[in-house]
Structure formats: structure tokens, C-alpha cells
Amino acid sequence: MRRIIRVSLALFGFCLLNIALAASERIHVGWNAGAFRLAEEPLFETKGLQKTGTVELILELSPEGTVKQVKTSNGLPELCSVAIESAKNWRFVRAPNLPETIRVYVYFTLRDGSGAPTIPAPPPPPFGQALGSVEIEGVSSEVQQQLLKAVGLEAGSMVTSESLRKAAIEAHKIDPHLVVKMTLDRDGRPKIVIFPR
Numbered sequence: 406m407r408r409i410i411r412v413s414l415a416l417f418g419f420c421l422l423n424i425a426l427a428a429s430e431r432i433h434v435g436w437n438a439g440a441f442r443l444a445e446e447p448l449f450e451t452k453g454l455q456k457t458g459t460v461e462l463i464l465e466l467s468p469e470g471t472v473k474q475v476k477t478s479n480g481l482p483e484l485c486s487v488a489i490e491s492a493k494n495w496r497f498v499r500a501p502n503l504p505e506t507i508r509v510y511v512y513f514t515l516r517d518g519s520g521a522p523t524i525p526a527p528p529p530p531p532f533g534q535a536l537g538s539v540e541i542e543g544v545s546s547e548v549q550q551q552l553l554k555a556v557g558l559e560a561g562s563m564v565t566s567e568s569l570r571k572a573a574i575e576a577h578k579i580d581p582h583l584v585v586k587m588t589l590d591r592d593g594r595p596k597i598v599i600f601p602r
Contacts, residue, residue, distance in 0.1 A: 433512075464506065538596050569597075
């Protein structure tokens with residue numbers, strides 16, 4: 406008999422972190438897709454699973470929010486197969502800012518006898534949130550203006566993994582020594598910081 410576990414929602418900071426617990430299993434499964442929500446709770450098959458780690462999924466979505474294609478960019482093969490099989494059946498809530506491609510992180514950790522995870526899941530990335538600010542340090546004002554125009558992000562823009570990747574590519578075209586980093590400002594909003602190495 407297959408053992409399926411359901412995922413329950415928990416609020417984690419400003420993003421949704423979703424936690425899956427099975428009473429008789431030692432594996433704790435969590436997932437994060439930033440601010441993008443699923444229409445139904447996902448199912449993960451973890452029977453016999455002993456591995457822990459993080460899987461990064463790249464999901465191609467239809468305009469209706471269904472998953473058209475699933476790829477992984479990292480993760481152990483056993484964990485990837487569990488995450489991929491689950492993600493094939495996901496449907497995201499339609500929203501005006503729902504992108505065509507999103508990254509989702511699925512965390513597999515162990516629980517101790519008390520039910521608490523022995524290894525905490527990493528904090529969720531702030532994808533799907535409105536950008537609070539863009540800060541550029543250590544370059545001339547002329548280069549700052551070039552960067553602001555090239556990266557295409559400004560306060561209020563929605564941050565996705567694709568927009569962050571594009572910003573890094575454009576910054577490296579101007580100067581290959583520039584680092585593009587996403588962090589949080591004092592109000593918990595995503596902030597892009599660009600600075601030389």
C-alpha cells in the first residue's frame with residue numbers, strides 16, 4: 406500500500422513555506438514557491454525514503470497555472486523523482502503576476518523523536534514579491550545609471566528567479582566583476598544589491 410502524505414500550509418516570514426509531516430515517517434518535506442500559491446495541497450510519496458537534501462525544481466506553467474513541464478537543476482536522484490512526481494500534478498492559483506516559469510524549492514529533512522526537524526529547512530527566497538529597492542555600490546554614478554537601465558528592475562517590480570538571472574547577466578556585460586545579490590531590507594522586502602567583487 407502506498408503511503409501518501411499531505412502538505413499543510415504555514416506562514417514563514419513573508420513567504421509561504423509549506424510543511425509536510427507524516428506521523429510514522431522520519432522524513433519532513435517542505436516546499437517553497439515564494440508568494441505563488443497552489444490551488445490544492447500537494448502530495449509527496451516518501452515511503453522508504455531515507456535521504457535528506459534540497460531539490461530545486463524549474464516549472465513551466467500554463468496561463469491557467471497548471472504545470473506543463475518540470476525540470477530539476479540540482480538534488481539527489483531519489484529526492485528529485487519524489488519532487489518531480491508531485492509537481493506534475495500541481496496547479497497554481499491564477500494571478501496577474503504568475504510567470505511562465507518559476508523555481509520551487511523542495512526540502513527533505515529528518516525529524517527526531519519529538520517530531521521536530523533535526524535539520525531546519527533553508528529560508529525561502531523572496532521570489533514573487535515586489536522589489537523594495539535596488540542599491541548599487543562601489544561604482545561611478547555613470548556606471549550606476551547604466552546598470553539601472555540595463556538590469557530592468559526598479560522598486561515595485563516583481564522579483565522572479567528569471568528577472569534576477571537577467572539582472573546578473575546584464576550587470577556582467579557592463580563589468581564581469583560585479584556581483585548581483587538579493588537580500589531583504591528592514592521591512593522584509595526583497596532588495597537587489599550590486600557591487601564589485
